[in-house]
Amino acid sequence: MHFAQVVARLRLIGISRPRTSYSHQAAIECFDPNTHVFEPKTTIEDIFVAVEDRTVTYGVVPFENSTNGSVVFTLDLFCDRSSQYRSTRVCGEAYLDVHHCLLSPAKDLKSITKIYSHPQAFGQCETWLNANLKGVERVDVSSTSKAAQIAAGFEDAGAIASKIASDVKGLKILAENIEDSHDNTTRFFVLSATKRSGVSTGEWTVEEGGGKKKDKSLLSFTIDHKLPGALCDSLRVFKDFDLNLTSIVSRPTRVVKWNYIFFVEFEGHAETDNAKQALEELKRYCVDLRVLGSYVDKQGRKGSRYKES
Structure with missing residues (x-):
């Protein structure tokens, strides 16, 4: 074949x-x-x-x-x-x-004049960096692995990356577990983007309504600022329909100044009766509303692979 x-x-x-x-x-x-x-x-x-x-x-x-x-x-x-x-x-x-290492061809930390990594990795190692490499230039790159590849080409460069990335020729581990939090x-x-037939609206097997696995759903919406208290009222909808919020974050719409797209995650599948009723009510306060997906809650289930429907 x-x-x-x-x-x-x-x-x-x-x-x-x-x-x-x-x-x-x-x-x-x-x-x-x-x-x-x-x-x-x-x-x-x-x-x-x-x-x-x-x-x-x-x-x-x-x-x-x-x-x-x-x-x-x-x-x-x-x-x-x-x-x-x-x-x-x-x-x-x-x-x-996620456990980060400081990788470099240099003989010690004092020899490093520039550090490469992803912005997220820099943010996760802020305390260690300020204590050990304060003032050293930081350069954002697309991934921690890319940072390791770049650093390998300069004797005075370092990279924040995984221990696995130390396999890149010329790199050695100068410090391990440099992340601010041990967990x-x-x-x-x-x-x-592939649609499936059947009762599940996602790619994975979903046990709805009393199933053994707990589901979560993610949606995005923009509120109508012409309605006083629209943001407050939109969030109250989830409480009224007994949906527990697990996360809320926002990003600018880039259409109108100081107007935001809100991302909300709640416990439950978007196709359950109370969730569908909540989304209908939520539309009263929104200019735009999108359900971005429902999925099995995997928090605390490390190591179990997904089962495709």
């Missing part, structure tokens, strides 16, 4: 480039490497494009970190201000313990 025929029978998973990235590690937690092909992409946006174009079956993107908060690059793509990703939905989540965790979303 030709390689192309083999790949055609497997599921393609879009992940951040290169393969030693944290996104790759999260993807391995979700998908069996024997039945899925991991296809590296340069940026998070490239993953969204590939999912929307269906050149990959799924995409794995970072959404938030327990130490440094939301990944704004991902949030801005979910904003979809140009209506490029209308079919892309969240169909699963994964949690990954530093990143949550990843699994994306898909």
Whole structure:
């Protein structure tokens, strides 16, 4: 059998480039490497494009970190201000313990004059950096693995990356576990634009209404500022319909100054009766409302792969 025929029978998973990235590690937690092909992409946006174009079956993107908060690059793509990703939905989540190292060809920390990493990694290691490399120039790059590749080419450069990335030739570990919090965790979303038949609205098996697994749902909305108290009233809807909010963040609409797109996550599946009633009520206060997906709550279930419906 030709390689192309083999790949055609497997599921393609879009992940951040290169393969030693944290996104790759999260993807391995979700998908069996024997039945899925991991296809590296340069940026998070490239993953969204590939999912929307269906050149990959799924995409794995970072959404938030327990130490440094939301990944704004991902949030801005979910904003979809140009209506490029209308079919892309969240169909699963994964949690990954993240431990950073300082990698460098240099003999010691004193020899480092520049550090490369992803902005999220810098934010997660702020205390250690200020204590050990205060004043050293920091350079943002697209991924921690990319940072390791760049740093390997300069004797006075360092990179914040995973221990796995130390396999890059010329690098050695100068410091381990430099993250500010010992339980530093990143949550990843699994994306898909492929519709499935059946009662499940997502890619994964969903046990609704009394099932053994707890679901969560993500939606985005923009409120109508012409209505006094619209934001307050929109949030009260979730309480009125017995839906527990687990997260709320916002990003600028970039259409009207000081107007925001709100992202809300709640416990429960969007297709349950009380959720559907809540969303109908919520529309009274919103200019725009999108359900971005429902998925099984994987918090605290590290190591269990998704079961496709």
